[in-house]
Amino acid sequence: MAGxxxxxxxxxxxxxxxxxxxxxxxxxxxxxxxEFAATADEVLQxxxxxxxxxLRSPLKKSLxxxxxxxxxxxxxxxxxxxxxxxxxxxxxxxxxxxxxxxxNLDVFMVDLLTEQIAGLYDPKTHEFYVADWIPVADxxxxxxxxxxxxxxxxxxxxxxxxxxxxxxxxxxxxxxSVLEGSAMAAMIDYLLQGxxxxxxxxxxxxxxxxxxxxxxxxxxxxxxxxxxxxxIFPYLDGLNFSAAVLRPEGWSALSGIFAKPxxxxxxxxxxxxxxxGKVPPKVVIPSMDRDIGADWTKLEDNIMGEFGWKExxxxxxxxxxxxxxxxxxxxxxxVLYEQKKTKRLLLITRLDxxxxxSAERFFITYSDALKKKYEHRTGEDHQREFLSFDTSEGGVxxxxxxxACVTLEGGDLPLFEKxxxxxxxxxxxxxxxxxxxxxxxxxxxLPAAEPACSATRNPxxxxxxxxxxxxxxxxxxxxx
Ligand SMILES: [Zn+2]
Numbered sequence: 001m002a003g004x005x006x007x008x009x010x011x012x013x014x015x016x017x018x019x020x021x022x023x024x025x026x027x028x029x030x031x032x033x034x035e036f037a038a039t040a041d042e043v044l045q046x047x048x049x050x051x052x053x054x055l056r057s058p059l060k061k062s063l064x065x066x067x068x069x070x071x072x073x074x075x076x077x078x079x080x081x082x083x084x085x086x087x088x089x090x091x092x093x094x095x096x097x098x099x100x101x102x103x104n105l106d107v108f109m110v111d112l113l114t115e116q117i118a119g120l121y122d123p124k125t126h127e128f129y130v131a132d133w134i135p136v137a138d139x140x141x142x143x144x145x146x147x148x149x150x151x152x153x154x155x156x157x158x159x160x161x162x163x164x165x166x167x168x169x170x171x172x173x174x175x176x177s178v179l180e181g182s183a184m185a186a187m188i189d190y191l192l193q194g195x196x197x198x199x200x201x202x203x204x205x206x207x208x209x210x211x212x213x214x215x216x217x218x219x220x221x222x223x224x225x226x227x228x229x230x231x232i233f234p235y236l237d238g239l240n241f242s243a244a245v246l247r248p249e250g251w252s253a254l255s256g257i258f259a260k261p262x263x264x265x266x267x268x269x270x271x272x273x274x275x276x277g278k279v280p281p282k283v284v285i286p287s288m289d290r291d292i293g294a295d296w297t298k299l300e301d302n303i304m305g306e307f308g309w310k311e312x313x314x315x316x317x318x319x320x321x322x323x324x325x326x327x328x329x330x331x332x333x334x335v336l337y338e339q340k341k342t343k344r345l346l347l348i349t350r351l352d353x354x355x356x357x358s359a360e361r362f363f364i365t366y367s368d369a370l371k372k373k374y375e376h377r378t379g380e381d382h383q384r385e386f387l388s389f390d391t392s393e394g395g396v397x398x399x400x401x402x403x404a405c406v407t408l409e410g411g412d413l414p415l416f417e418k419x420x421x422x423x424x425x426x427x428x429x430x431x432x433x434x435x436x437x438x439x440x441x442x443x444x445x446l447p448a449a450e451p452a453c454s455a456t457r458n459p460x461x462x463x464x465x466x467x468x469x470x471x472x473x474x475x476x477x478x479x480x
Contacts, residue, residue, distance in 0.1 A: 035136055036063055040128065043143040043190070044150070050189045051182075052251045053151035060127040069131060070114045072122070077106065079124075088299040092336050095347040095409070096304075096312050097373045098226040108227075112219040118142045121149040123159040144190035148183040156258040165261070170305030173234065174262040181238020181268075182254060185246065188239075199243055200250065226311050233307060237268050244271035265307035266329055280331040285350050285406075286422030291415055292337055292346065300336040305329070309351065316369035325365045328358035330403070344393065346410035348419065353403050360385070363400045366407070370396055386429050388413070401425050 040061050048055050064072070081089070086106060093099040119130040119142035128146055130139050152158050158179055165171035188199045220228060241262070246253050267274035289298060304312070306329040313322035334349040353359045367387045371377070374396060377389040387398040394410035399420070406423065408416045413428075420428050 032132070032136070033063060036130060036139065037061065039136060039140060040130075040143055040147070043140055044147045046190060046193070047144060047147045047151060047186055050193075050251065051148060051151055051186050051254065053155050053254075055151065056154045057126075059147075059150050060125070062127065062129055063132040064129045065132055066114065069117050069120070069129070070110065072120070072129075073110050073113045073117070076122075077109065088336070091338060091345060092300045092302070092334070093226065095336050095345045096308075097315055098311060099224055103224070108219075108223070112223065115217060115219045119146045121146040121153070123149070123153050123157075126150070126153065141187060141191065144187040145183045148186040149179065152179060152182070152258075155255070161258065161261070168303050170264050170303040170308065171261075173305065173307065174265050174268050177234040177238030177241060177265070177268045178257055178261065179238075180234035181240070181242035182246075182257070184235055184239040185242040186251075200247055202243075226315060229311055229314075233265070233268075237265075237307075241268045241271050241274070245274065265305040269306055270327070280329075281352070283331045283333050283350055283352050283404075285333050285335050285348055286419065288335070288348065288415065288419060288422075291418050295340050296337040296346065297340055298335065299338050300334070302334060304332050304334060304349075308332075313365060313369055316372040317365065321365060325358075325362055328354040328362065330354050344410060346394070347407070348411075349407045351405045353405065356403050359400045359403045359405055362405055363387075363398065366398055366405070370398060370407075370409075383429055388416075388428075397428070399425075399428055 040059075044055065044059065047053075077086075090099065090103070090105045093105075094101050094103070099105065117131055118134050119128070119139070121128050128143075128150055130142060130146075134142065149158065162172060162175045162179060165175050185199050188202070192198055223231075242257075245257055262268055262274050264280050266280065267278070285301075306326050309329055309332065310322050310326035313326055329351070331352045332350060334347065336348075337346040338344070339346070351362065353362055363385050367382065370387065371389075374389065374391045374393075377391050377396070380389040381387070385400045387396075389396055395408070395412045395416070397406075397408040397411070397413075397416045399406055399416075401423075404423075406419065408419060417427055420426070
């Protein structure tokens with residue numbers, strides 16, 4: 001959660017600044033420590049004045065070496081989510097096409113964060129660290145951000161507050177965006193001290209001012225676009241959200257956000273929807289566990305949110321096409337299964353859009369995305385609101401009815417027909433269904449290309465003696 005990533009944006013700024021300003025020779029260690037402690041106390045007092053959050057108990061603070069910070073990152077990663085939860089999150093990102101198959105997320109994140117960290121606040125020990133290789137002059141900005149977390153924590157218990165959104169990934173990312181966004185807002189007010197201006201006077205915030213030239217750091221250069229976006233989202237979208245919600249009252253409105261947290265990334269991306277109280281309705285995907293069979297494990301059952309769907313569309317079609325379509329998000333759900341032996345994935349998603357017309361637009365857009373995702377496909381059947389084709393990883397289906405769209409990837413037509421039936425939809429206009437209505441329903445009569453995937457894999461045999469496997473795992477789809 002925030003504890004694992006809360007230093008991120010401030011450190012990115014430092015990375016950019018350090019690139020242009022050669023570091024001064026480091027003074028002796030004891031002088032650095034004394035200077036550090038005095039500076040931290042001074043910044044803490046200023047952040048308390050800026051945010052109106054009083055310091056309730058003394059804060060532990062220390063300088064840490066890169067090795068110590070790396071050890072913290074590894075420990076925090078393991079404490080935040082267990083290995084199975086992290087695996088489920090990584091596989092979910094792979095299933096949506098957001099990470100390359102086999103991408104080692106854990107190793108990448110440890111390297112990335114060790115590179116990026118300039119300072120952090122640990123809500124478990126209530127301790128504040130600054131990396132010992134950061135020049136004192138640059139430490140102040142990191143401190144302004146991290147010490148805001150310390151003050152937030154003394155008033156709102158940030159770790160429990162953010163995790164209270166679990167298992168809803170979308171809502172948890174929204175809460176993290178409040179933590180990071182308000183810490184960024186406080187940092188800007190800190191930097192504007194003495195200029196006669198504050199965050200409230202800034203109409204547009206230039207993101208490059210805050211995150212610097214992130215592309216220039218070696219690990220970020222290598223990061224898949226989704227990871228980069230997911231890391232930056234809480235800081236920049238969270239900042240815009242905080243600025244909008246704190247206006248016009250100012251920092252006295254902060255406690256109201258903690259009392260009534262945003263419930264979705266959509267509310268972060270569109271603060272007016274937070275103010276108007278637009279809450280996504282709960283949508284369900286009918287349980288397909290029995291139909292899918294006992295040799296499959298349910299890895300994940302979660303929510304992508306507007307941010308997640310925007311990333312999926314952006315991955316294949318670019319931001320310009322992704323933004324208008326994803327902003328019609330109303331609610332969603334996805335369930336991911338993995339076959340125990342083969343590790344094949346089966347993904348079912350349901351997305352409810354703002355209107356029937358938005359669902360039509362989504363169908364057109366997502367059809368294009370799925371075709372890009374599966375370049376090698378056969379047996380394509382593309383109708384007005386129904387798309388299906390076969391791939392080496394199983395059948396792919398997309399169908400919209402009224403304002404709702406569902407997808408199945410890695411399955412077959414009988415399973416998709418079952419899903420449609422459970423949703424109280426009419427039978428999908430697939431080829432086998434069409435063939436059946438013409439009286440040639442025996443699948444063995446069909447061209448081999450289409451049913452071959454399901455026939456060879458045959459994952460959908462119900463085994464009544466065995467209960468469907470339940471999963472209590474939470475997702476780590478969004479690195480937090
Ligand atoms: Zn932070």
